[in-house]
Amino acid sequence: MQKIGVFVCWCGSNIAATVDVKAVAQALKNEAGVVFSTDYQYMCSENGQAMIRQAIKEHQLTGIVVCSCSPRMHEATFRKTAVSAGLNPYMVEIANIREQCSWIHKDIAEGTEKAIVLARAAVAKLHKNAPLTAGTSPVTKRALVIGGGIAGIQTALDVADAGFEVDIVEKSPTIGGRMAQLDKTFPTLDCSACILTPKMVEAAQHEKINIISYAELESLSGFVGNFTATIRKKARFIDEDKCSGCGVCTEKCPSRKGLDEFNMKLNKRGAVYIPFAQAIPNVAVIDAEQCLHFRTGKCGLCQKNCSAGAIDFEQKDQLIERKYGAIVVATGFKPIDASAFNEYAYNDSPDVVTSLEFERIMNAAGPTKGQLIRPSDLKHPHEIVVIQCVGSRCTEDKEKGKPYCSKICCMYTAKHAMLVREKYPDVKVHVFYIDARTPGKNFDEFYRRAVEQYDVDYIKGMVGKVAVEGDKLHVQGSDLLNGEQVHINADMVVLATAIEPDPTARSLGTMLTASMDTNDFFTEAHPKLRPVESPPAGIFLSGVAQGPKDIPETVAQAGAAAAKVIGLLCKNELTCNACVAQTNEAICNGCSQCEKVCPYGAITYEDKEIRSPEFRGIRRIATVNEAICQGCGACTVTCPSGAMDLKGFTNSQIMSEVDAICR
Amino acid sequence: MQEMIINRLRELLADGEYAGVIGWAQGETPFDRTPNLFNAEGLDQLRYDSFCGSNLSKYLVQQASKTEKKIIALLKPCDCYSFNQLCTEHRIDRNKVYVIGVGCKGKIDVEKIRKAGIKGITGITEDGDLLKIETMYGEKEISRKDVLLEKCLACKGKEHKCADEVLGESEETCSGDKYAAVRRLEAMTAEERFEFWRGELSKCIRCNACRNVCPACSCIKCVFDNPNSGVQNKAAADDFEESLFHIIRAYHVAGRCTDCGECSRVCPQGIPLHLLNRRIIQDVNELYGDYQAGESIGQRHPLTDFTLEDEEPSVIDTRGGGK
Numbered sequence: 001m002q003k004i005g006v007f008v009c010w011c012g013s014n015i016a017a018t019v020d021v022k023a024v025a026q027a028l029k030n031e032a033g034v035v036f037s038t039d040y041q042y043m044c045s046e047n048g049q050a051m052i053r054q055a056i057k058e059h060q061l062t063g064i065v066v067c068s069c070s071p072r073m074h075e076a077t078f079r080k081t082a083v084s085a086g087l088n089p090y091m092v093e094i095a096n097i098r099e100q101c102s103w104i105h106k107d108i109a110e111g112t113e114k115a116i117v118l119a120r121a122a123v124a125k126l127h128k129n130a131p132l133t134a135g136t137s138p139v140t141k142r143a144l145v146i147g148g149g150i151a152g153i154q155t156a157l158d159v160a161d162a163g164f165e166v167d168i169v170e171k172s173p174t175i176g177g178r179m180a181q182l183d184k185t186f187p188t189l190d191c192s193a194c195i196l197t198p199k200m201v202e203a204a205q206h207e208k209i210n211i212i213s214y215a216e217l218e219s220l221s222g223f224v225g226n227f228t229a230t231i232r233k234k235a236r237f238i239d240e241d242k243c244s245g246c247g248v249c250t251e252k253c254p255s256r257k258g259l260d261e262f263n264m265k266l267n268k269r270g271a272v273y274i275p276f277a278q279a280i281p282n283v284a285v286i287d288a289e290q291c292l293h294f295r296t297g298k299c300g301l302c303q304k305n306c307s308a309g310a311i312d313f314e315q316k317d318q319l320i321e322r323k324y325g326a327i328v329v330a331t332g333f334k335p336i337d338a339s340a341f342n343e344y345a346y347n348d349s350p351d352v353v354t355s356l357e358f359e360r361i362m363n364a365a366g367p368t369k370g371q372l373i374r375p376s377d378l379k380h381p382h383e384i385v386v387i388q389c390v391g392s393r394c395t396e397d398k399e400k401g402k403p404y405c406s407k408i409c410c411m412y413t414a415k416h417a418m419l420v421r422e423k424y425p426d427v428k429v430h431v432f433y434i435d436a437r438t439p440g441k442n443f444d445e446f447y448r449r450a451v452e453q454y455d456v457d458y459i460k461g462m463v464g465k466v467a468v469e470g471d472k473l474h475v476q477g478s479d480l481l482n483g484e485q486v487h488i489n490a491d492m493v494v495l496a497t498a499i500e501p502d503p504t505a506r507s508l509g510t511m512l513t514a515s516m517d518t519n520d521f522f523t524e525a526h527p528k529l530r531p532v533e534s535p536p537a538g539i540f541l542s543g544v545a546q547g548p549k550d551i552p553e554t555v556a557q558a559g560a561a562a563a564k565v566i567g568l569l570c571k572n573e574l575t576c577n578a579c580v581a582q583t584n585e586a587i588c589n590g591c592s593q594c595e596k597v598c599p600y601g602a603i604t605y606e607d608k609e610i611r612s613p614e615f616r617g618i619r620r621i622a623t624v625n626e627a628i629c630q631g632c633g634a635c636t637v638t639c640p641s642g643a644m645d646l647k648g649f650t651n652s653q654i655m656s657e658v659d660a661i662c663r
Numbered sequence: 664m665q666e667m668i669i670n671r672l673r674e675l676l677a678d679g680e681y682a683g684v685i686g687w688a689q690g691e692t693p694f695d696r697t698p699n700l701f702n703a704e705g706l707d708q709l710r711y712d713s714f715c716g717s718n719l720s721k722y723l724v725q726q727a728s729k730t731e732k733k734i735i736a737l738l739k740p741c742d743c744y745s746f747n748q749l750c751t752e753h754r755i756d757r758n759k760v761y762v763i764g765v766g767c768k769g770k771i772d773v774e775k776i777r778k779a780g781i782k783g784i785t786g787i788t789e790d791g792d793l794l795k796i797e798t799m800y801g802e803k804e805i806s807r808k809d810v811l812l813e814k815c816l817a818c819k820g821k822e823h824k825c826a827d828e829v830l831g832e833s834e835e836t837c838s839g840d841k842y843a844a845v846r847r848l849e850a851m852t853a854e855e856r857f858e859f860w861r862g863e864l865s866k867c868i869r870c871n872a873c874r875n876v877c878p879a880c881s882c883i884k885c886v887f888d889n890p891n892s893g894v895q896n897k898a899a900a901d902d903f904e905e906s907l908f909h910i911i912r913a914y915h916v917a918g919r920c921t922d923c924g925e926c927s928r929v930c931p932q933g934i935p936l937h938l939l940n941r942r943i944i945q946d947v948n949e950l951y952g953d954y955q956a957g958e959s960i961g962q963r964h965p966l967t968d969f970t971l972e973d974e975e976p977s978v979i980d981t982r983g984g985g986k
Contacts, residue, residue, distance in 0.1 A: 591752035596967040641882035
């Protein structure tokens with residue numbers, strides 16, 4: 001029989017306002033095995049903990065129940081308290097009477113009743129608790145960063161600077177990501193490439209960083225400190241070690257039908273290409289769909305002209321298997337598909353462009369060499385209309401747009417308007433907006449400059465329709481401040497499209513068992529206190545994969561994620577979970593179902609001699625590797641005979657809790 | 664057919680290579696065929712006719728592990744699925760069983776004849792699709808296909824999926840849509856459905872026949888018999904807990920149930936237990952693509968298999984379950 005102490009916390013008024021804590025402590029005195037029960041204002045305070053320690057010694061308690069906040073908050077605290085008084089840490093149970101009780105009830109009678117029930121369940125479970133000992137597991141001192149944009153690059157640099165090896169897996173042929181496509185950056189208007197490419201070069205030259213470009217994560221197994229990743233390095237048909245990046249092949253290639261992804265498909269590229277001048281690695285890639293050699297078996301001009309002999313049409317996808325201690329998700333974003341917004345004539349006129357397309361048009365390395373000309377007739381535009389919130393804050397039509405604010409559009413629109421006005425004072429720029437959202441250091445000043453200094457015509461209101469009329473775009477919108485309809489005959493229309501997570505995010509999230517929100521952004525372990533960690537241990541979040549962000553925020557978050565990774569990798573070993581699965585060999589059927597559902601590969605089978613009332617002889621039995629088991633419990637619910645059980649959460653402990661609740 | 668099987672078995676058992684044969688013998692009542700382990704001497708007692716509906720595969724779990732020698736099993740096409748499933752779960756060592764696939768043209772449910780109003784049966788003879796039934800009140804006739812076992816109406820085909828040799832011809836007896844009854848239940852309101860199942864399951868006398876015959880229920884110790892499970896006495900506590908017994912059993916065999924129909928066949932109270940399993944099979948097929956448990960050895964059933972293309976849990980909402 002256990003001797004149990006119950007400690008009911010007020011949490012100031014957080015609990016005490018909706019739960020009669022004294023009544024709870026009093027009611028629990030009558031539970032079997034409870035020899036001490038009390039309440040206190042802040043159980044987690046030094047005084048509260050001292051009270052627990054004293055009671056354990058005075059009443060020779062064998063276990064304690066703390067009725068307080070979620071175990072995610074203070075379970076560790078009270079376990080340490082118990083240890084310091086000589087108890088096993090797993091003889092502590094938390095009844096969550098705050099999140100599950102006081103915070104969700106208004107009526108004090110109801111709240112109190114539920115708190116008593118929850119405390120009883122904890123006591124019932126504690127009766128079946130047994131002391132547990134945790135093992136340890138080693139840490140592989142290498143990190144994997146998924147995504148080679150500015151977020152991934154910054155995280156990799158920070159982790160590598162601390163002395164740990166980092167692999168960056170980038171799905172496109174070069175690192176750099178979206179930032180490489182930008183012309184200028186707000187709010188300083190410095191050239192994006194000028195500040196990004198030094199970082200790219202630094203990453204490439206760093207002795208601890210290994211860039212695996214044109215590659216994707218194929219599968220992942222293991223757990224924090226001990227992940228095993230399989231990376232598929234796609235065939236680029238170029239030997240990366242031989243290619244010098246001279247670009248001769250790209251000039252000789254006779255195919256000119258491929259669309260240039262880097263320039264948002266605004267111009268054509270060869271079938272063999274280097275995405276952009278500063279690409280890293282500076283190695284060409286062959287687009288097999290466009291390449292004449294792959295389509296007809298002929299050509300091979302690139303191969304004939306490559307002095308390095310780097311062209312390898314026989315190259316196959318390569319699978320790389322490596323171990324990692326930590327994984328960082330930095331998969332970034334893409335602009336949404338604007339073709340759903342036909343009211344803005346995006347499908348009807350090439351002169352209606354998205355902001356990222358406009359960014360390429362303005363860029364010196366872009367399809368127009370930085371000249372502002374219309375894609376349709378290459379004429380210089382005189383009147384440009386920008387429509388903001390295209391697909392952002394779109395709550396009515398979830399298929400078409402996103403319910404969230406994409407956060408960066410107000411600022412990049414102000415930037416575009418300013419750049420146009422600066423370079424071409426003859427061009428009038430109108431911006432239709434819902435609100436101008438400019439929180440951020442020097443952001444509002446930037447926006448004000450666009451309005452006041454550059455005389456950009458900001459119109460509060462949305463555009464109803466853009467119609468193609470001859471070589472003009474007839475924009476019909478409303479001006480809410482003046483209460484009138486506005487008609488503008490524009491030469492170009494720019495859609496400030498929403499951003500969404502990269503399409504690979506969802507499947508990656510499933511692979512990592514990382515949780516995601518309904519918009520496919522990765523969810524953080526705690527929205528305020530653990531913003532760069534994903535709920536599964538050892539998975540970290542960097543950049544827009546977690547939510548819309550601008551560059552300064554992305555870089556800050558990338559550094560924060562790196563700090564978390566470093567904190568993990570500098571440990572030599574991690575304390576394992578003591579709550580691991582174990583087999584009851586007398587009743588295990590050896591049916592292999594648990595092995596199949598185990599996400600960690602912790603279960604294997606052995607032929608063992610069994611002597612039980614039901615069976616004598618050699619039988620196939622499941623065995624759990626306790627260092628690998630993470631205590632998820634998938635095996636216990638799969639096992640039909642109940643032979644698999646989770647220490648600390650045994651089936652009978654859970655049944656006792658349910659019984660106590662239903663009593 | 665029976666003669667052909669016995670003759671072949673005599674040949675096989677002659678040199679002592681096999682420990683015996685699992686087949687059917689005459690049971691206590693005229694139309695009862697009971698599972699039996701035969702040796703060469705006892706083969707005269709072996710019966711194989713239209714009343715051998717029972718599935719013998721589960722007996723191999725015990726019998727095949729008892730002996731060093733191989734054992735011979737007589738399996739109908741549908742029994743092979745259960746056999747394969749048990750091999751997949753390592754409950755039977757495939758190398759220790761010599762499977763003779765026996766031909767099957769559907770088995771007869773004597774209860775159905777009685778329910779058709781034919782009482783006092785003293786003998787049944789088959790004449791093609793016609794059954795001639797001698798009764799205490801004279802001779803009656805009934806169409807064979809009208810009195811087939813429920814499981815034969817969901818026949819999975821005439822192919823033996825695991826046989827080392829096949830004796831006799833088989834015919835498929837499936838009567839079209841095996842999910843019709845499931846859909847009828849699905850069309851009910853939640854309250855009607857609850858009433859239906861309460862009505863059926865309240866007949867349960869907890870004789871455990873369904874569990875004991877079920878080839879998917881092959882646990883060495885069932886949770887409901889395990890004093891440490893915390894549910895040992897629960898399942899018999901009251902009629903509500905008895906309902907839970909059947910529902911929990913259906914979940915325990917989910918993904919592994921081959922739809923052999925033995926649970927309903929043996930139920931002395933006539934509860935259509937197979938409908939619970941079939942509902943889950945229908946769900947599995949709908950969510951993860953068509954799947955037949957026991958099709959082959961080594962299959963991984965959809966509920967213990969995970970792919971990136973799997974349905975997200977939100978499917979519950981899209982199918983209206985979240986309301």
